Amino acid sequence: MGRSDDISSIQSTLSDLEQRASTLESKISVGDTGPKNGPIDKHIRIALVGPPGSGKSTQATKLKNKFCICHLPIGQVLRSQISRGTPGVKSARDVMGHSSLVTDETMIDLIRDEINNNKECKNGFVLDDFPRNLTEARLLDQMLESQNQRLHHAIELGVSDTGLLESRITGRLTHLASGRLYHTIFHPPKEYMKDDITGEPLVHRPDDTVKNTRDRLNIYRERMTLIPDYYKRKGIWREVDGSQGEGQVFNSILREIEREGS
Numbered sequence: 001m002g003r004s005d006d007i008s009s010i011q012s013t014l015s016d017l018e019q020r021a022s023t024l025e026s027k028i029s030v031g032d033t034g035p036k037n038g039p040i041d042k043h044i045r046i047a048l049v050g051p052p053g054s055g056k057s058t059q060a061t062k063l064k065n066k067f068c069i070c071h072l073p074i075g076q077v078l079r080s081q082i083s084r085g086t087p088g089v090k091s092a093r094d095v096m097g098h099s100s101l102v103t104d105e106t107m108i109d110l111i112r113d114e115i116n117n118n119k120e121c122k123n124g125f126v127l128d129d130f131p132r133n134l135t136e137a138r139l140l141d142q143m144l145e146s147q148n149q150r151l152h153h154a155i156e157l158g159v160s161d162t163g164l165l166e167s168r169i170t171g172r173l174t175h176l177a178s179g180r181l182y183h184t185i186f187h188p189p190k191e192y193m194k195d196d197i198t199g200e201p202l203v204h205r206p207d208d209t210v211k212n213t214r215d216r217l218n219i220y221r222e223r224m225t226l227i228p229d230y231y232k233r234k235g236i237w238r239e240v241d242g243s244q245g246e247g248q249v250f251n252s253i254l255r256e257i258e259r260e261g262s
Contacts, residue, residue, distance in 0.1 A: 044069060044124040044257075045149065047131060047140070049224065050157030052216045053168035054242040055249060057181050059157065060128040062250050070120035073128040074107070076179045077114050108139045112147075124152075134226040153257055154231040156224075157242030157249065162217065164243055169213045173202040186246075 064071040231237035
Protein backbone atom coordinates (compact mmCIF):
# COMPACT_ATOMS: atom_id res chain seq x y z
CA MET A 1 0.00 0.00 0.00
CA GLY A 2 1.43 3.44 -0.96
CA ARG A 3 1.79 6.57 1.17
CA SER A 4 -1.32 8.19 -0.37
CA ASP A 5 -3.37 5.06 0.38
CA ASP A 6 -2.21 5.14 4.01
CA ILE A 7 -3.23 8.80 4.35
CA SER A 8 -6.62 8.12 2.78
CA SER A 9 -7.17 5.21 5.16
CA ILE A 10 -6.26 7.33 8.17
CA GLN A 11 -8.53 10.16 7.03
CA SER A 12 -11.40 7.71 6.54
CA THR A 13 -10.83 6.26 10.02
CA LEU A 14 -10.73 9.74 11.58
CA SER A 15 -13.93 10.71 9.79
CA ASP A 16 -15.64 7.57 11.07
CA LEU A 17 -14.45 8.23 14.62
CA GLU A 18 -15.67 11.84 14.50
CA GLN A 19 -19.09 10.69 13.33
CA ARG A 20 -19.28 8.13 16.13
CA ALA A 21 -18.20 10.71 18.70
CA SER A 22 -20.86 13.11 17.46
CA THR A 23 -23.50 10.41 17.78
CA LEU A 24 -22.41 9.57 21.32
CA GLU A 25 -22.39 13.23 22.37
CA SER A 26 -25.96 13.61 21.20
CA LYS A 27 -26.99 10.72 23.45
CA ILE A 28 -25.05 11.63 26.58
CA SER A 29 -26.10 14.47 28.86
CA VAL A 30 -23.63 15.82 31.40
CA GLY A 31 -24.67 18.50 33.88
CA ASP A 32 -26.56 21.22 32.03
CA THR A 33 -25.77 20.02 28.52
CA GLY A 34 -28.63 19.17 26.19
CA PRO A 35 -31.32 21.24 24.51
CA LYS A 36 -32.17 24.46 26.31
CA ASN A 37 -35.18 25.42 24.30
CA GLY A 38 -37.27 24.36 21.35
CA PRO A 39 -39.94 21.67 21.02
CA ILE A 40 -39.55 18.17 22.36
CA ASP A 41 -41.04 15.10 20.73
CA LYS A 42 -43.37 14.21 23.60
CA HIS A 43 -44.81 15.59 26.82
CA ILE A 44 -43.16 14.66 30.07
CA ARG A 45 -44.67 15.00 33.55
CA ILE A 46 -42.51 14.40 36.58
CA ALA A 47 -43.04 14.43 40.34
CA LEU A 48 -39.74 15.00 42.15
CA VAL A 49 -39.70 14.38 45.89
CA GLY A 50 -37.08 13.99 48.60
CA PRO A 51 -36.20 15.04 52.13
CA PRO A 52 -35.31 18.67 52.88
CA GLY A 53 -31.83 19.41 51.58
CA SER A 54 -31.80 16.60 49.00
CA GLY A 55 -31.39 19.03 46.09
CA LYS A 56 -34.88 18.88 44.57
CA SER A 57 -34.94 22.49 43.35
CA THR A 58 -31.50 22.22 41.75
CA GLN A 59 -32.40 19.05 39.87
CA ALA A 60 -35.88 20.30 38.94
CA THR A 61 -34.30 23.37 37.35
CA LYS A 62 -31.98 21.16 35.33
CA LEU A 63 -34.94 19.04 34.19
CA LYS A 64 -36.81 22.19 33.20
CA ASN A 65 -33.91 23.30 30.99
CA LYS A 66 -33.31 19.85 29.57
CA PHE A 67 -36.90 19.09 28.53
CA CYS A 68 -38.30 22.63 28.08
CA ILE A 69 -40.96 22.07 30.74
CA CYS A 70 -42.16 24.19 33.63
CA HIS A 71 -40.73 23.89 37.12
CA LEU A 72 -43.45 24.00 39.76
CA PRO A 73 -42.15 24.34 43.32
CA ILE A 74 -45.09 24.36 45.70
CA GLY A 75 -44.18 27.73 47.20
CA GLN A 76 -43.80 29.24 43.73
CA VAL A 77 -47.22 27.90 42.71
CA LEU A 78 -48.76 29.68 45.69
CA ARG A 79 -46.96 32.94 44.90
CA SER A 80 -47.92 32.78 41.23
CA GLN A 81 -51.60 32.15 41.91
CA ILE A 82 -51.81 34.89 44.54
CA SER A 83 -50.11 37.42 42.24
CA ARG A 84 -52.68 36.60 39.54
CA GLY A 85 -55.56 37.08 41.94
CA THR A 86 -56.88 33.66 41.01
CA PRO A 87 -60.38 33.09 42.46
CA GLY A 88 -60.42 30.76 45.43
CA VAL A 89 -56.86 31.30 46.61
CA LYS A 90 -57.66 33.52 49.57
CA SER A 91 -57.17 30.58 51.89
CA ALA A 92 -53.76 29.99 50.34
CA ARG A 93 -52.84 33.65 50.88
CA ASP A 94 -53.71 33.31 54.56
CA VAL A 95 -51.21 30.49 55.00
CA MET A 96 -48.59 31.65 52.50
CA GLY A 97 -45.78 31.11 54.96
CA HIS A 98 -47.01 27.62 55.81
CA SER A 99 -47.77 25.76 52.58
CA SER A 100 -48.15 22.54 54.57
CA LEU A 101 -51.36 24.04 56.00
CA VAL A 102 -52.98 24.47 52.58
CA THR A 103 -55.54 21.71 52.06
CA ASP A 104 -54.75 18.94 49.60
CA GLU A 105 -57.76 19.88 47.46
CA THR A 106 -56.70 23.54 47.31
CA MET A 107 -53.18 22.61 46.24
CA ILE A 108 -54.52 20.41 43.43
CA ASP A 109 -56.76 23.26 42.23
CA LEU A 110 -53.79 25.65 42.19
CA ILE A 111 -51.58 23.17 40.36
CA ARG A 112 -54.31 22.54 37.77
CA ASP A 113 -54.66 26.25 37.12
CA GLU A 114 -50.89 26.69 36.86
CA ILE A 115 -50.53 23.79 34.40
CA ASN A 116 -53.38 25.07 32.23
CA ASN A 117 -52.35 28.74 32.19
CA ASN A 118 -48.57 28.76 32.44
CA LYS A 119 -47.20 28.75 28.87
CA GLU A 120 -44.01 27.06 30.07
CA CYS A 121 -46.09 23.99 30.94
CA LYS A 122 -47.14 23.27 27.35
CA ASN A 123 -44.52 20.48 27.06
CA GLY A 124 -45.05 19.16 30.56
CA PHE A 125 -43.90 19.91 34.09
CA VAL A 126 -41.75 18.87 37.01
CA LEU A 127 -43.46 19.15 40.38
CA ASP A 128 -40.95 20.05 43.09
CA ASP A 129 -41.77 18.53 46.51
CA PHE A 130 -45.19 17.24 45.49
CA PRO A 131 -47.11 15.09 46.22
CA ARG A 132 -46.39 15.17 49.94
CA ASN A 133 -48.80 12.43 51.01
CA LEU A 134 -50.89 9.61 49.57
CA THR A 135 -54.06 11.71 49.33
CA GLU A 136 -52.29 14.31 47.20
CA ALA A 137 -50.85 11.55 44.98
CA ARG A 138 -54.33 10.17 44.32
CA LEU A 139 -55.87 13.61 43.78
CA LEU A 140 -53.06 14.53 41.38
CA ASP A 141 -53.73 11.40 39.31
CA GLN A 142 -57.46 12.11 39.29
CA MET A 143 -56.88 15.69 38.16
CA LEU A 144 -54.55 14.62 35.35
CA GLU A 145 -56.86 11.82 34.24
CA SER A 146 -59.73 14.32 34.02
CA GLN A 147 -57.61 16.12 31.40
CA ASN A 148 -56.62 12.91 29.57
CA GLN A 149 -53.11 13.14 30.98
CA ARG A 150 -50.97 11.10 33.34
CA LEU A 151 -47.85 11.35 35.45
CA HIS A 152 -44.88 9.71 33.72
CA HIS A 153 -42.22 9.62 36.43
CA ALA A 154 -42.22 9.79 40.24
CA ILE A 155 -38.62 10.15 41.42
CA GLU A 156 -37.27 10.37 44.96
CA LEU A 157 -33.87 11.85 45.76
CA GLY A 158 -32.81 9.73 48.70
CA VAL A 159 -30.20 10.90 51.21
CA SER A 160 -29.62 8.71 54.26
CA ASP A 161 -26.87 10.90 55.76
CA THR A 162 -28.69 13.23 58.16
CA GLY A 163 -25.53 15.27 58.71
CA LEU A 164 -25.25 15.99 54.98
CA LEU A 165 -28.87 17.13 54.86
CA GLU A 166 -28.31 19.42 57.85
CA SER A 167 -25.22 21.03 56.29
CA ARG A 168 -27.10 21.60 53.03
CA ILE A 169 -30.04 23.25 54.81
CA THR A 170 -28.18 25.43 57.32
CA GLY A 171 -26.05 26.99 54.57
CA ARG A 172 -28.99 27.71 52.30
CA LEU A 173 -29.66 31.23 50.97
CA THR A 174 -33.00 32.24 49.44
CA HIS A 175 -34.17 34.92 47.03
CA LEU A 176 -37.60 35.52 48.49
CA ALA A 177 -39.30 37.03 45.42
CA SER A 178 -38.51 34.11 43.12
CA GLY A 179 -37.73 31.26 45.50
CA ARG A 180 -34.29 30.75 43.90
CA LEU A 181 -31.92 28.91 46.21
CA TYR A 182 -28.19 29.24 46.77
CA HIS A 183 -25.75 27.76 49.26
CA THR A 184 -22.81 29.32 51.04
CA ILE A 185 -20.59 26.35 50.09
CA PHE A 186 -22.22 24.14 47.45
CA HIS A 187 -23.81 26.84 45.25
CA PRO A 188 -22.70 30.35 46.28
CA PRO A 189 -24.05 33.41 44.43
CA LYS A 190 -21.72 35.26 42.07
CA GLU A 191 -21.81 38.27 44.38
CA TYR A 192 -21.94 37.84 48.14
CA MET A 193 -25.55 37.65 49.43
CA LYS A 194 -27.05 38.89 46.15
CA ASP A 195 -29.29 37.11 43.65
CA ASP A 196 -27.46 36.33 40.39
CA ILE A 197 -30.33 37.53 38.20
CA THR A 198 -31.82 40.56 39.96
CA GLY A 199 -29.02 41.60 42.30
CA GLU A 200 -31.55 41.72 45.11
CA PRO A 201 -30.57 40.60 48.63
CA LEU A 202 -30.55 36.96 49.64
CA VAL A 203 -31.69 35.87 53.07
CA HIS A 204 -30.93 33.01 55.38
CA ARG A 205 -34.37 31.77 56.42
CA PRO A 206 -34.73 31.70 60.21
CA ASP A 207 -36.31 28.23 60.07
CA ASP A 208 -33.28 26.72 58.29
CA THR A 209 -31.79 25.40 61.52
CA VAL A 210 -30.54 21.97 62.54
CA LYS A 211 -33.51 21.41 64.86
CA ASN A 212 -36.09 22.41 62.26
CA THR A 213 -34.34 20.29 59.64
CA ARG A 214 -34.58 17.23 61.87
CA ASP A 215 -38.27 17.95 62.56
CA ARG A 216 -39.01 18.39 58.84
CA LEU A 217 -37.10 15.22 58.03
CA ASN A 218 -39.22 13.23 60.48
CA ILE A 219 -42.41 14.73 59.01
CA TYR A 220 -41.24 13.89 55.48
CA ARG A 221 -40.52 10.28 56.35
CA GLU A 222 -43.86 9.89 58.09
CA ARG A 223 -45.87 11.37 55.21
CA MET A 224 -44.01 9.49 52.49
CA THR A 225 -44.57 6.04 54.00
CA LEU A 226 -47.29 4.96 51.55
CA ILE A 227 -46.27 6.89 48.42
CA PRO A 228 -43.52 4.56 47.11
CA ASP A 229 -45.81 1.52 47.01
CA TYR A 230 -48.57 3.59 45.36
CA TYR A 231 -46.31 4.62 42.48
CA LYS A 232 -44.54 1.24 42.32
CA ARG A 233 -47.89 -0.34 41.51
CA LYS A 234 -48.14 2.09 38.61
CA GLY A 235 -44.61 1.24 37.52
CA ILE A 236 -43.29 4.82 37.62
CA TRP A 237 -41.47 5.01 41.00
CA ARG A 238 -37.69 5.40 40.91
CA GLU A 239 -35.13 6.16 43.63
CA VAL A 240 -31.95 8.12 42.96
CA ASP A 241 -29.02 8.59 45.33
CA GLY A 242 -29.22 12.28 46.20
CA SER A 243 -25.94 12.27 48.14
CA GLN A 244 -23.92 12.18 44.91
CA GLY A 245 -22.50 15.26 43.25
CA GLU A 246 -24.95 17.56 41.46
CA GLY A 247 -24.02 16.37 37.97
CA GLN A 248 -24.02 12.71 38.98
CA VAL A 249 -27.50 13.02 40.46
CA PHE A 250 -28.80 14.62 37.27
CA ASN A 251 -27.34 11.93 35.05
CA SER A 252 -28.84 9.27 37.32
CA ILE A 253 -32.26 10.91 36.95
CA LEU A 254 -31.90 11.00 33.17
CA ARG A 255 -30.98 7.31 33.10
CA GLU A 256 -34.10 6.46 35.12
CA ILE A 257 -36.28 8.55 32.80
CA GLU A 258 -34.77 6.87 29.74
CA ARG A 259 -35.23 3.42 31.32
CA GLU A 260 -38.90 4.07 32.02
CA GLY A 261 -39.43 5.39 28.50
CA SER A 262 -37.72 2.47 26.78
